Amino acid sequence: MTALLKLNLGCGARLLAGYCNVDKFGTPDLVWDLEVFPWPWADNSVSEVLLFHTLEHLGALPDIFIGIMKELYRVCVDGALVHVKVPHPRHDFFMTDPTHVRPISVVTMEMFSRKLNLIWQQDGAANTPLALYHNVDFEIQSARSILDEPYKTRFLNREIGPEELQLLERTLNNAVPRSIWC
Secondary structure (H helix, E strand, C coil): CCCCEEEEECCCCCCCCCCEEEECCCCCCEECCCCCCCCCCCCCCEEEEEEECCHHHCCCCHHHHHHHHHHHHHHEEEEEEEEEEEECCCCHHHHCCCCCCCCCCHHHHHCCCHHHHHHHHHHCCCCCCHHHHHCCCCCCCCEEEECCCCHHHHHHCCCCCHHHHHHHHHHCCCCCCEEEEC
16 A cells, blocks of 8 residues: 655745655746646545745735645545634734745635534525635644734733734734644
């Protein structure tokens, strides 16, 4: 039996042992433009994918972004782990980089969850059921945001709680520099 691959997509100079390091530029294990389909891996050949500060650079056109999600789903085995780290869309880290083409949030990724799409359809929600339209199914196992100061210290000192943090994240620029989910 062939061992399953672990991919570090959009790796830049961050080459990791045990992963196939892939980028459009530099000297990774594989030079590949992730916006070109099909990807060079077989169906169900990947057990883990790292997309660290990558997705926000891809898919300026909706069809390309959806193609990336479809390729990701195609190459991953059932139960594969996909780790995503992106700058928060309301942070200067996202807004000031001219190579960032698409804000990515937990809600963006939830649109590729079959379970949530079915609930939204039942409830008559306006959310686009991308999982149903494109026959993919991703489930978010965990999500967290990294806080900037002074919010990090205020949270650790219990001056503000989780509900207030959620409000800050939705309304303030530069409260959360990046979000991580799997």
